[in-house]
Every structure is written in C-alpha cells, then in structure tokens.
Amino acid sequence: MTIYDIAELAGVSASTVSRVINNKPGIREATREKVKALLKEHNYTPDENARGLVNKNTRLIGILLADIRSAHHTDLTYAVEKYLRGKGYCGIILNAGSHAGEMLEAIRILEQRRVDGVLMVGSVFQNEEVENGIREHFANIPVVFANGRFDLPNVYCVLVDECDGVEHCVDLLVKKGKGNAAFIGELDTPSSHEKLKGFKRAMLRCGRSEDSLVILGGEPSRESGYELTRQLLSRHPDIQSVIYSEDLVAAGGMRAFWDAGVRIPDEMAVIGIDNTIYGELSCPRFTSLDNKMTEMASEAARILIDAIEGRQNPRKIMLLSDIVEREST
DNA sequence: GCGTAATACGGATCTGCGCC
DNA sequence: GGCGCAGATCCGTATTACGC
Numbered sequence: 487m488t489i490y491d492i493a494e495l496a497g498v499s500a501s502t503v504s505r506v507i508n509n510k511p512g513i514r515e516a517t518r519e520k521v522k523a524l525l526k527e528h529n530y531t532p533d534e535n536a537r538g539l540v541n542k543n544t545r546l547i548g549i550l551l552a553d554i555r556s557a558h559h560t561d562l563t564y565a566v567e568k569y570l571r572g573k574g575y576c577g578i579i580l581n582a583g584s585h586a587g588e589m590l591e592a593i594r595i596l597e598q599r600r601v602d603g604v605l606m607v608g609s610v611f612q613n614e615e616v617e618n619g620i621r622e623h624f625a626n627i628p629v630v631f632a633n634g635r636f637d638l639p640n641v642y643c644v645l646v647d648e649c650d651g652v653e654h655c656v657d658l659l660v661k662k663g664k665g666n667a668a669f670i671g672e673l674d675t676p677s678s679h680e681k682l683k684g685f686k687r688a689m690l691r692c693g694r695s696e697d698s699l700v701i702l703g704g705e706p707s708r709e710s711g712y713e714l715t716r717q718l719l720s721r722h723p724d725i726q727s728v729i730y731s732e733d734l735v736a737a738g739g740m741r742a743f744w745d746a747g748v749r750i751p752d753e754m755a756v757i758g759i760d761n762t763i764y765g766e767l768s769c770p771r772f773t774s775l776d777n778k779m780t781e782m783a784s785e786a787a788r789i790l791i792d793a794i795e796g797r798q799n800p801r802k803i804m805l806l807s808d809i810v811e812r813e814s815t
Numbered sequence: 816g817c818g819t820a821a822t823a824c825g826g827a828t829c830t831g832c833g834c835c
Numbered sequence: 836g837g838c839g840c841a842g843a844t845c846c847g848t849a850t851t852a853c854g855c
Contacts, residue, residue: 501850536846536847539824539846541824
C-alpha cells in the first residue's frame with residue numbers, strides 16, 4: 487500500500503495524501519479526515535527506504551559492541567534500542583568482536599547500510615584501525631563513542647571516570663581494614679588502563695611502592711578469573727582483598743575462593759567492576775563499581791540523535807561512577 | 816483547496832549499441 | 836557470440852510550479 491493506492495481510494499492525488507501525512511496546510515478538513523481514515527484503515531506505513539531517497543536519511547543507527555552476550559552489554563543495548571525506537575530510529579546491532587579486522591568489517595557493513603549515525607560502546611574500539619575506519623567510512627555522519635575517545639571532528643565521547651572509581655574502591659578496602667589489595671583481570675584495553683591507573687594511584691597514596699603491587703593480567707573471562715585467583719592464593723597468601731577488572735572475572739574469582747575454602751569477607755574482600763547481575767547472583771553477593779554503562783550508552787544515544795537532528799552538545803561528557811556495596815566487603 | 820506533472824533521490828538492473 | 840560501456844528504467848516518496 488503506497489500513497490498512490492491511498493490517493494486512488496480517497497479520490498485525491500498522491501500529493502494531497504503526502505500533504506496529509508506530513509501535516510502540511512492547504513487541505514480541506516473533510517479531505518484531511520478522509521485520507522487519515524484510509525491511512526488508518528489500511529495500516530499505511532511509509533516505505534523508509536523511499537523516504538530515505540528523498541530526505542537523504544535512513545533513520546538507521548549502527549550500534550557497535552564487542553559482544554552483545556556480555557552481561558553489561560545486554561542491559562545497555564536494551565536501553566539504547568528502546569530510546570532510538572522512541573525517537574523513530576531503528577538500530578542495527580553488530581557484534582564487532584575484539585579484533586581490528588572484525589571491527590572494520592562491521593564498519594563497512596554499516597556504511598553499506600547508509601546509517602545516519604553510529605554508536606560505539608566499549609573502549610575496545612579505541613585503536614588506530616577503528617579511528618582510520620571512522621575517517622574513511624563515517625566522515626559525514628556523527629559517531630558517539632561510549633567509554634572511549636577519538637579526537638575527530640564528527641566524534642562525540644561519553645566517558646565514565648573509572649580511574650577515580652577504582653581509587654574509591656581501594657579507599658573502601660582500606661577503610662574496611664583490607665588495604666593489602668591485588669588487581670586481577672584484563673589489562674590491555676584503554677578502559678582497563680584507566681582502572682589500573684586508579685588502582686596504582688590509590689595504592690601509592692597508601693604508602694605502597696609500585697614494585698610491591700600485586701597485579702595479575704589475563705582474559706576477561708570467568709575461567710581466567712578462576713585461574714588467576716588460584717595463582718594469587720598460592721603466590722600471595724598475604725593479600726587481603728581483590729579488585730577485579732570486570733564482574734565476570736570476579737565471578738570466576740569468587741568460585742576459586744569458595745573452592746579454596748577462603749571465607750568472604752572475613753578472610754578476603756572482593757570488588758568487581760560493571761555492577762552487572764553477577765554481583766547479585768554470587769554467594770555472598772559481591773560489591774561492584776557501577777561504571778554507569780547503561781546510563782553512558784543512553785546518554786550517548788541521546789547525543790547521537792541530537793547531532794543527527796542538528797542540536798548541539800559538548801564533544802566530551804564525563805560521568806561519575808559509584809560503588810554498590812554488598813556482602814563481599 | 817486541490818490536481819497535475821515534473822523532478823529528484825541512490826543504486827541495481829536492464830537495454831541497446833558498438834566493437835572485437 | 837561475447838564483452839564493455841552508456842544511458843534508461845525502476846522503486847516510493849517528497850517537493851514544487853503552475854493551473855483551475
């Protein structure tokens with residue numbers, strides 16, 4: 487059903503139907519109502535592809551994530567998609583993986599789909615290849631980067647101060663008498679660099695030397711968290727607490743402590759990062775740094791739509807994280 | 816207040832033509 | 836016949852000029 491079909495049924499021309507659909511003046515009220523009734527009766531929905539030809543937009547938004555299966559990605563994707571749909575846009579969600587080749591392929595796919603804007607979530611995208619990909623393929627559309635930064639004229643950044651957040655985590659552990667802390671998890675992404683920076687800064691502030699810090703790096707997985715925690719227990723029996731780079735890694739660590747008979751929080755305090763469902767489901771429930779991923783992504787979506795529709799926003803927005811304290815501390 | 820006709824949009828596909 | 840190339844056509848909608 488096109489506007490021509492509606493026009494024929496209404497006994498008017500397609501331009502009249504177009505004027506009614508777009509609330510343009512110069513239409514008699516009776517004609518307007520008649521056309522509206524037919525549009526409703528036939529469940530008329532405009533062809534967005536055809537509209538896109540004329541209006542030079544597709545109302546499609548590309549959403550790039552490393553992996554939608556990540557617990558903290560599912561919530562934020564839900565929130566972002568809902569926001570976009572409310573604004574009349576449709577999201578194309580792509581799992582862009584964690585390797586540059588996959589990311590560039592995802593970028594090319596979005597370019598082919600002629601998206602109006604792109605939302606990238608996760609510091610994993612903060613690399614030279616993706617930056618060049620944006621320059622080459624997205625130069626004429628706005629891009630919003632949640633949890634990462636690029637200094638490009640069409641890129642907006644929404645960040646959360648994870649460095650500061652982890653510093654506060656260490657402060658909390660010190661306050662609880664568990665100041666001899668270790669950091670376990672992923673160390674390779676820009677986000678984990680920030681977390682580690684906060685950890686080091688707070689530990690040095692507490693009088694520790696950089697050489698004495700216990701930092702174990704590995705994959706951002708439950709299995710890795712389990713294995714690294716076992717290593718920690720065997721090599722550093724004096725450690726009183728652990729900050730994990732992600733809740734997922736912390737979940738593996740909690741299991742390792744359970745298997746080793748380590749009582750939490752009496753013998754070991756645990757803090758994860760991301761404030762996902764893992765913290766709630768663990769036994770005991772573990773404290774987590776809420777790095778506001780969902781709020782960050784929602785804010786990023788808002789800024790993206792603003793940019794597409796010509797509204798101004800600052801190029802960079804910083805959100806503050808906070809600690810959700812549970813039984814593990 | 817409305818109709819008609821023309822034009823535009825992007826890109827895939829089709830058609831016709833000339834050349835080898 | 837096969838190929839490459841240029842131009843036409845198509846899709847659905849929006850817009851505009853003009854006329855009645």
